[in-house]
Amino acid sequence: MIDAVGAADRLAAAVTEATDAALASATAPPGPVFVGWVAATDAASCPARYRAQGEDGWGFPGWSPATAAGAIARAALDRHLDEAGGAALRAAGGPMPLPDPVEAVRDWMRSAAADARGVTGWVGERRSEGDGATLAAAAASAGRWLAGFVRVLGWPLPDRTTLLNVSRDDGGGAAKWWPRKGSAVSVGSGADARIGRVTGTGEHVLVVHRPSAGDDRDLHRRAAVEAAAGALAHRVAPAAVLLTAGDTGERSRVIVDEDLLQAGGAMIAEVVRQRVVAVDRAYDVADATPSPLCRWCDLRQECPPGTAWLSGDGHGGGRWRGGLPVLADD
Amino acid sequence: MRTVADQPARTLADVLADALPLVDRDRTHAPDEEDHDVAELRAGLDRAARAAAPTGGWSPDDPLRLTKATVTWLLRCPRRALTDSDVGVTDDLVIGVVVDAAAKLATLVPQRAPTVDAALAYLEATGDTTASVHLADRGTAAAGLLDDLARRVDAVAAAWPRIGPGWWPRVEDPARVRLAEGAIMLTGRLDLLLGGPPTDRPAVVVEVKGGRWYDGMRADGHLYALLVALRDGRAPHAVVTVVADGTTQVEPVRPAVLLTAAERVSHAIEVATSIAAGEPAATHPGAHCAHCPARPGCAPGRAWRASDDVAVTA
Numbered sequence: 302m303i304d305a306v307g308a309a310d311r312l313a314a315a316v317t318e319a320t321d322a323a324l325a326s327a328t329a330p331p332g333p334v335f336v337g338w339v340a341a342t343d344a345a346s347c348p349a350r351y352r353a354q355g356e357d358g359w360g361f362p363g364w365s366p367a368t369a370a371g372a373i374a375r376a377a378l379d380r381h382l383d384e385a386g387g388a389a390l391r392a393a394g395g396p397m398p399l400p401d402p403v404e405a406v407r408d409w410m411r412s413a414a415a416d417a418r419g420v421t422g423w424v425g426e427r428r429s430e431g432d433g434a435t436l437a438a439a440a441a442s443a444g445r446w447l448a449g450f451v452r453v454l455g456w457p458l459p460d461r462t463t464l465l466n467v468s469r470d471d472g473g474g475a476a477k478w479w480p481r482k483g484s485a486v487s488v489g490s491g492a493d494a495r496i497g498r499v500t501g502t503g504e505h506v507l508v509v510h511r512p513s514a515g516d517d518r519d520l521h522r523r524a525a526v527e528a529a530a531g532a533l534a535h536r537v538a539p540a541a542v543l544l545t546a547g548d549t550g551e552r553s554r555v556i557v558d559e560d561l562l563q564a565g566g567a568m569i570a571e572v573v574r575q576r577v578v579a580v581d582r583a584y585d586v587a588d589a590t591p592s593p594l595c596r597w598c599d600l601r602q603e604c605p606p607g608t609a610w611l612s613g614d615g616h617g618g619g620r621w622r623g624g625l626p627v628l629a630d631d
Numbered sequence: 632m633r634t635v636a637d638q639p640a641r642t643l644a645d646v647l648a649d650a651l652p653l654v655d656r657d658r659t660h661a662p663d664e665e666d667h668d669v670a671e672l673r674a675g676l677d678r679a680a681r682a683a684a685p686t687g688g689w690s691p692d693d694p695l696r697l698t699k700a701t702v703t704w705l706l707r708c709p710r711r712a713l714t715d716s717d718v719g720v721t722d723d724l725v726i727g728v729v730v731d732a733a734a735k736l737a738t739l740v741p742q743r744a745p746t747v748d749a750a751l752a753y754l755e756a757t758g759d760t761t762a763s764v765h766l767a768d769r770g771t772a773a774a775g776l777l778d779d780l781a782r783r784v785d786a787v788a789a790a791w792p793r794i795g796p797g798w799w800p801r802v803e804d805p806a807r808v809r810l811a812e813g814a815i816m817l818t819g820r821l822d823l824l825l826g827g828p829p830t831d832r833p834a835v836v837v838e839v840k841g842g843r844w845y846d847g848m849r850a851d852g853h854l855y856a857l858l859v860a861l862r863d864g865r866a867p868h869a870v871v872t873v874v875a876d877g878t879t880q881v882e883p884v885r886p887a888v889l890l891t892a893a894e895r896v897s898h899a900i901e902v903a904t905s906i907a908a909g910e911p912a913a914t915h916p917g918a919h920c921a922h923c924p925a926r927p928g929c930a931p932g933r934a935w936r937a938s939d940d941v942a943v944t945a
Contacts (some may be wrong), residue, residue, distance in 0.1 A: 366756055399829060401796035403739065434752035437739045441802045442757075448801050452863075456829045513805050548805035548818075550862045593693040621713070624687070624695035625903060628713035628912070628925060 305503020309532040317480040319570035331576040338491040341526040341568040353584035364423040366438035372420040373443035377409035402444035449547025476534035490530040514546030524555035529565025644792035665864035679897045680810035687907035691813035705899040709912040714925040725762045730841035733784040735802040737791040783875035798825040806858040833868035844878035857892035
């Protein structure tokens with residue numbers, strides 16, 4: 302087991318130094334830079350594509366049934382644990398009842414006020430507008446998220462599980478870290494839950510739930526960036542990151558060590574560096590990094606390395622998205 | 632005393648009523664239990680995938696993704712499996728997505744019967760404007776299509792029971808099985824999944840189809856039953872296909888159903904492997920040629936005429 306506090310301190314120093322150096326080299330301020338797991342994995346997979354996204358791609362796309370799914374589900378499950386857990390305790394240690402996903406989500410939605418912050422306010426506004434279609438779509442996606450989370454983690458949830466990044470009236474939200482006071486750079490943890498308390502011994506585990514699993518490369522990158530973001534925000538490194546996937550039912554436990562933290566810290570610093578580079582140049586063929594992700598990239602028609610990779614003989618060249626060859630006419 | 636059904640289940644409501652006595656209140660909610668038969672099916676498919684992946688050139692980073700459409704076409708006409716499935720927006724496609732959305736609304740908002748307008752609004756809320764744009768483009772010419780849609784939505788609504796929250800209804804539930812450590816993926820998105828772990832109720836897979844019933848739809852349901860079994864570690868109780876022509880197909884999931892589905896997947900992997908290794912994709916002309924996007928570039932497909940199938944269909 303690593304020295305959880307010392308490792309977090311060393312990580313914070315390394316990321317601060319790297320972001321300071323990147324910002325000092327900027328020809329103009331890059332503006333606010335929020336580093337979450339999406340930015341970190343994007344910048345790591347293809348810097349050219351990440352920079353080409355521009356402000357629209359870097360920022361939060363706004364609430365929608367898809368983007369609100371996890372936030373609504375966590376809030377609904379948190380309320381269920383509060384209310385049903387309290388009732389179970391009052392019933393002298395009775396079992397915690399399994400939440401009904403869509404019903405739990407709907408219960409939470411009914412209490413959402415339009416003047417609240419974050420996702421609660423968004424749901425409250427939809428309710429006050431009578432936008433039943435959006436609420437039904439949001440209930441579907443959040444119910445699916447909640448069901449997958451509970452199914453994969455098991456019920457009752459592991460002992461000492463705490464939901465994170467939960468929208469409550471009293472604020473809360475994602476744990477964040479800034480390299481310096483007033484810095485334009487902030488790092489947010491995307492962990493959905495924590496198992497165990499955060500103590501100096503670093504025995505807690507961060508849980509990251511993905512409704513759909515990506516490939517193994519995504520999994521290790523996500524684990525690295527969440528381990529680092531969690532260590533920075535809590536000033537204590539977690540013992541492990543547990544990644545769950547709703548579609549496969551898999552749980553992957555990635556042990557946190559110095560190497561993983563450094564890898565995650567490097568991914569965080571790389572986002573800042575790329576945002577500084579983007580002040581002067583967006584897409585640049587020089588650091589386009591071809592991979593299977595090119596098959597889904599919006600730039601694939603105009604990116605020479607990506608085009609060459611997709612049509613080449615090596616790797617998956619000539620392959621279509623599903624792994625089968627491209628059809629040739631008779 | 633357990634009641635014995637006088638006749639087989641014919642509707643979704645029948646299936647749910649029949650399944651309730653099978654509730655296992657003693658079952659734990661641990662996520663790692665796997666039925667022995669399901670484990671054997673997984674092992675067999677994994678062996679087939681491990682044997683195929685090196686030849687096919689698939690890896691966890693760049694896998695072969697087998698969807699129900701890919702499996703169907705690799706077996707029915709491999710050449711069609713290599714065609715971009717994006718054939719543009721047609722009336723049939725719009726019927727499919729609207730009827731599907733109506734069924735989801737009937738599940739999510741059981742207190743109101745779904746309508747075409749509500750289904751279109753739901754689709755737009757999910758970011759899918761395909762149907763709305765198509766109908767707007769057709770303008771007044773869409774009147775007939777809208778009438779047809781209303782009839783089909785009504786038919787699905789009539790077949791739809793009120794589904795209690797204890798069934799854990801999940802719409803568009805994604806399911807994926809990694810084979811050969813992810814070099815081959817079996818993937819699907821279930822229209823509706825009821826019960827199954829961690830509930831104490833047996834799982835019921837529900838498929839919604841906007842067109843007319845034909846027997847080939849059964850294979851889609853079987854594949855989804857296999858996906859759910861492999862993901863959840865135990866076989867679902869039944870697959871119910873609700874079709875907008877008024878048909879409801881109820882299929883109890885017996886071991887043979889899963890075995891047949893697994894054999895189809897295994898065979899599809901073999902076909903995909905031979906294609907990936909450079910073998911030409913076989914062409915099997917048939918009624919599907921009429922709607923095939925690859926037909927212009929496919930000599931056997933162009934040569935095929937509906938009358939060719941007379942001997943089969945007569």
